[in-house]
Amino acid sequence: MKISRIKAIAKKELIQIRRDPLSLAMAFLMPVMLLFIFGYAITLDVNNLETVVCDLDKSTLSRELVAEFGESEYFTIIDHVYSQREIDGYLDRGEALVAITIPQDFSEDIKKGRPAELQVIVDGSDSNSATIALGYISGVTGLFSKRIAVRQRPPLIDTRMRVWFNEELESRNYIIPGLIAVIMSVIAALLTSLTVAREWERGTMEQLISTPVKTPEFILGKLIPYFLIGFIDMLVSVLLAVFLFDVPMKGSLFLLAGLSSLFLFGGLSLGMLISIVAKSQLVASQIAMVATFLPAFLLSGFMYAIPNMPRPLQIITYAIPARYFVSMLKDIFLKGNPLHMLLFETALLGIFGLVVFGIANKKFKKRIE
Amino acid sequence: MNEQNIAVTVEGLTRTFGDFTAVEGISFSVSRGEIYGFLGPNGAGKSTTIKMLCGLLQPTGGDGTVGGFDIVRESEKIKKTIGYMSQKFSLYDDLSVEENITFFSGMYGVTGKTRKERKEWVLEMSGLKDRRAVITKTLPGGIKQRLALGCALLHEPPVLFLDEPTSGVDPVSRRNFWSLIYEMAKGGTTVFVTTHYMDEAEYCDRLALIYRGKIIAEGTPTELKVQYMRRSVLEIETDRTFEALEVLGRSGIETALFGSLLHAVVDDVETATPEIERELGKAGIKVIRVDKIMPSLEDVFVTLIESA
Incomplete structure (x- = not known):
């Protein structure tokens, strides 16, 4: 292996990227754009649920309860109505997602120490939001009943809950680190997926393979420029996460940089392998997209928790590098985990990179087939 | 070697x-x-x-x-x-x-x-x-x-x-x-x-x-x-090249177009020259000249391909 040859290829590749606006856009704009789009679009928090209230009791207590709902950031009371028919109308038109009905004898029951009833209807067509809304509602009523109960007698169990690692229970905090991992999986493979295929398409490969350049020199030389680009993308993503999305960064930046490099090596090698096998830029970029985006999005534990998946799917996730990177990033960002707690992920990412790099070297033939 | x-x-x-x-x-x-x-x-x-x-x-x-x-x-x-x-x-x-x-x-x-x-x-x-x-x-x-x-x-x-x-x-x-x-x-x-x-x-x-x-x-x-062209090449100039090509082709003389001229490959120059002049004359085509020339590689190639 000659370092001078690797350097010559890397330099040539960098010049070509610099002169091609499309490559530049893909290298630097795409990851930022994806982070913006998905960062803002994917949120599992539910705020400002449109709510109609039907207060048939019209007592001080019932008004206090309604005010409680109104003041919470989770509900926005859009109207007060006085019949079931009007409630149906709001729900059918989709104008309200929650309807709360306070029956006539609500305050009477409470005063007499009888359990008071509260009727709540939630639009279940978005089951995720509905479940969350139900949780909020029982939260609000729970607090309310606790308060009025204290007026009468002290509570039996006083639960004090605390959430660890993501104290504000802000879904963005765990979505963004995972999202960075997903985006970097796609970008890494896409970046290199064009590079070998382009040389075949333009006819420059024929000249290149007639020279004494060795396969590992060729592949390493091609990887280096994209590694630099991928590293810059990673850096920009982390900066955006911390300063734009306010995600806490508790771990070591050096560890993050090191593990990102390991991940990039595997991701870029995968794109290179695809490019070598496909020999066409269009086919290669499409394969790279499908082979990375779907698994990284669905099977990495980013969207759906891996322990909840059926067993066969769980086994597949071990072959998806994004799986390790998603959990690494979450752990470093939110828990500040040190390397020795991430050894399993690190080892498997390393193995993935070496295997894919090895196959890419094997598949690249300095011949026209 | x-x-x-x-x-x-x-x-x-x-x-x-x-x-x-x-x-x-x-x-x-x-x-x-x-x-x-x-x-x-x-x-x-x-x-x-x-x-x-x-x-x-x-x-x-x-x-x-x-x-x-x-x-x-x-x-x-x-x-x-x-x-x-x-x-x-x-x-x-x-x-x-x-x-x-x-x-x-x-x-x-x-x-x-x-x-x-x-x-x-x-x-x-x-x-x-x-x-x-x-x-x-x-x-x-x-x-x-x-x-x-x-x-x-x-x-x-x-x-x-x-x-x-x-x-x-x-x-x-x-x-x-x-x-x-x-x-x-x-x-x-x-x-x-x-x-x-x-x-x-x-x-x-x-x-x-x-x-x-x-x-x-x-x-x-x-x-x-020399080796592959034991036969001779005649260069023919006429006033109507394409018609002449057709006429000679019909009468069984191996002829190919060569720019605005015709090249005919023949066994014997002495008998072929008058025959070509006669055939073209019958068709009313004016023969400007018929010369024996050194064959070009193209002549060699054409002959070889035809016999291949």
Whole structure:
């Protein structure tokens, strides 16, 4: 292996990227754009649920309860109505997602120490939001009943809950680190997926393979420029996460940089392998997209928790590098985990990179087939 | 030819693509310092042969050596000893002249002081000394070809393979290009060149005529003309060339169009000349002149193909 040859290829590749606006856009704009789009679009928090209230009791207590709902950031009371028919109308038109009905004898029951009833209807067509809304509602009523109960007698169990690692229970905090991992999986493979295929398409490969350049020199030389680009993308993503999305960064930046490099090596090698096998830029970029985006999005534990998946799917996730990177990033960002707690992920990412790099070297033939 | 003096030799070289046989059992040898031409129409198997010799394409049959290395098993060693210029311009269009030279110096492992000297040499021979920062895409075809040749010669290879180096290049550039090839050969470089230009073939020391994957004749240009043309060629000038071609064809005389003239291949000049004049006269075509000429390579080629 000659370092001078690797350097010559890397330099040539960098010049070509610099002169091609499309490559530049893909290298630097795409990851930022994806982070913006998905960062803002994917949120599992539910705020400002449109709510109609039907207060048939019209007592001080019932008004206090309604005010409680109104003041919470989770509900926005859009109207007060006085019949079931009007409630149906709001729900059918989709104008309200929650309807709360306070029956006539609500305050009477409470005063007499009888359990008071509260009727709540939630639009279940978005089951995720509905479940969350139900949780909020029982939260609000729970607090309310606790308060009025204290007026009468002290509570039996006083639960004090605390959430660890993501104290504000802000879904963005765990979505963004995972999202960075997903985006970097796609970008890494896409970046290199064009590079070998382009040389075949333009006819420059024929000249290149007639020279004494060795396969590992060729592949390493091609990887280096994209590694630099991928590293810059990673850096920009982390900066955006911390300063734009306010995600806490508790771990070591050096560890993050090191593990990102390991991940990039595997991701870029995968794109290179695809490019070598496909020999066409269009086919290669499409394969790279499908082979990375779907698994990284669905099977990495980013969207759906891996322990909840059926067993066969769980086994597949071990072959998806994004799986390790998603959990690494979450752990470093939110828990500040040190390397020795991430050894399993690190080892498997390393193995993935070496295997894919090895196959890419094997598949690249300095011949026209 | 003794072993020491052989630069390229192949024996029964064959390449098939599925059902199609591109090159069928060809054998030849090229000695050191020779300009060896491969002449044939498009699709005859010239590029396929050159790619097998350069170690870019695996033969499906036969064997051979280039610079003493086996073309099947030692293709990577061959790549160190050869320069190759493909049919299509295959330098980087989006790199500047100098960037291309630097890149290929790197690929050929030319470094340090040698690299600097060779770079200047390439700039000089391609006439691009003052245009080293120009993006290659914008250069005219002839200059691009010279640059590509220069890049293939950066490591001063003993064997040079040129695949249709002058296709799509104007006649003046073509002549300049050939003087470069002569210079290379004079310096001891073996040049293996394919072409479909008959006039270029005349420049070669030795030639192989290739047709449908087979070598149909081999020798020096003069040998080919003498050996394969025992019959004579008559050049005929008339006032109506196309009609004359038709008339002679009908009367069984082997005739081909040659610019605005006709070339007829005959066994005996003495009896054929009056016959041609008689046939054309009957058709009312005016014969301006009928001369016996030295056959060109094209005549040889046409005759050989017709008998093939």
